[in-house]
Amino acid sequence: MDEDMKDYTSETDQDTSTLHGEEFQTVAFLAKSLSDENRLRILLCISQGKKAVGSIVEELRLSQPLVSHHLKELKRSLLVTTTRSGPFIYYELSDFRILEAIKALNTVARDLLATRTTF
Amino acid sequence: MDEDMKDYTSETDQDTSTLHGEEFQTVAFLAKSLSDENRLRILLCISQGKKAVGSIVEELRLSQPLVSHHLKELKRSLLVTTTRSGPFIYYELSDFRILEAIKALNTVARDLLATRTTF
DNA sequence: TAATCGTATCAGTGATTATTTATATGCTAA
DNA sequence: TTAGCATATAAATAATCACTGATACGATTA
Numbered sequence: 564m565d566e567d568m569k570d571y572t573s574e575t576d577q578d579t580s581t582l583h584g585e586e587f588q589t590v591a592f593l594a595k596s597l598s599d600e601n602r603l604r605i606l607l608c609i610s611q612g613k614k615a616v617g618s619i620v621e622e623l624r625l626s627q628p629l630v631s632h633h634l635k636e637l638k639r640s641l642l643v644t645t646t647r648s649g650p651f652i653y654y655e656l657s658d659f660r661i662l663e664a665i666k667a668l669n670t671v672a673r674d675l676l677a678t679r680t681t682f
Numbered sequence: 683m684d685e686d687m688k689d690y691t692s693e694t695d696q697d698t699s700t701l702h703g704e705e706f707q708t709v710a711f712l713a714k715s716l717s718d719e720n721r722l723r724i725l726l727c728i729s730q731g732k733k734a735v736g737s738i739v740e741e742l743r744l745s746q747p748l749v750s751h752h753l754k755e756l757k758r759s760l761l762v763t764t765t766r767s768g769p770f771i772y773y774e775l776s777d778f779r780i781l782e783a784i785k786a787l788n789t790v791a792r793d794l795l796a797t798r799t800t801f
Numbered sequence: 802t803a804a805t806c807g808t809a810t811c812a813g814t815g816a817t818t819a820t821t822t823a824t825a826t827g828c829t830a831a
Numbered sequence: 832t833t834a835g836c837a838t839a840t841a842a843a844t845a846a847t848c849a850c851t852g853a854t855a856c857g858a859t860t861a
Contacts, residue, residue: 579785582726589791590784591719598714599849600706607701616808629850631809636848641794650807650858660790665709667783669701672708675760675777718819735838748820750839755818769828769837 596640597665601625602633606642610662613646613655715759716784720744721752725761729781732765732774 582590596602604623608614616634620627634654637643644657656662701709715721723742727733735753739746753773756762761780765772775781 579789582722582784582788586788586791587719587722589795590787591717591722593787593791593794594713595717598710598717600710601849603701603706603710617806626851627808628810628852632849635809641798647858652808658790658794660786660793664783664786664790665701666699667779667786668709668712669705671777671779671783672705672712674779675712676708679760720819736836745821746838747822747840751819754839766828771838 593640593642596637596642597661597668599633599636601629602637603665605630605633605637606656606661606665609643609654610656610659613653615651615653617651619654712759712761715756715761716780716787718752718755720748721756722784724749724752724756725775725780725784728762728773729775729778732772734770734772736770738773 597606601623605619608619608622614622616627616630619625619634620630623630634643637654638645642657642661643654646653646655716725720742724738727738727741733741735746735749738744738753739749742749753762756773757764761776762773763776765774
C-alpha cells in the first residue's frame, strides 16, 4: 500500500551531484508544487509561523476554497503539515530548506531576466 | 570553449531573504519549467555540454517533436540558449546555477520522503 | 437539540499542457 | 535545380489544473 512515493535507506552517502531514476520524478513533482504563484505566497505566508486557514485567506485575500485547495496540494507534496486545535487547522512548513530552494530559483530567475539580450 | 560564468556582485542592493510582488510570478514560471520529468532530463543532459537536438533525442529516447517542444519551453523560460551550426542547432544551459537549485529541490524531496511518518 | 463558525469537498468551467502523428521549414551537397 | 538530413511547427487528443460557487462536514457553544 501507499505506492505514491518510495522510501530511502539513508545508511550510505547519497549522490547529490546528479539525479538518477525516480529522482527526476520526485523533483518534478516538488517543482510542480512551486509552480503556482498562490502556492508560493501561501508557503511564504506560513513560513512566519503556523497559521490557520482563515488567517491565510485574510492575509492573501484569496477565496477560502482556493486556499484549501492549494493547501491540500502542498500537503500532498509533503511541504506542509497540519495540526488541529479545536475548529482551527494550523498549517506549517515541514522543511524550511524549501525556502532556500525558492530563493535559489529567485536568484537564477532574476539573473536570467537581467542578462537577457532582447526585449 | 569558454564557460561564461559570471561573478555576481550586486550593483543594487537586492533583497534575497524574501519574495515580493512580481517575483512570485517569475519564480512560479521558472518552477513550472522544472516541473516536467522530461525537461529535467533534458537539462541534465545538456549540462554536460552543448548538444544538438538529435543527440538529445537519441540519448533520452524521446520523440524528436517532443524534445523540440520541451526545448522551446526551456528557451521560453530562458534556461537554455541556442547556437546554429549548419543544419544543427545546439542547445546549452544559460545558467549552471539552475543545477544547484535542482539539487536543492532533490535534497528537500529526499528528506521529505525519508522523514515522512508512514502512518 | 439548534445555531454558528472554520474548513473541506463537490461540481462545473475554462485554460493550459504533454504527447503523438503528420507536415513544413531550413541547411547542405550533388 | 534536386535530394536528403536536421529541426520546427501544426493539428488533434487526452489529461491536468486553477478557480468559482455551492454545499457538506466537523467542532464549539447556547
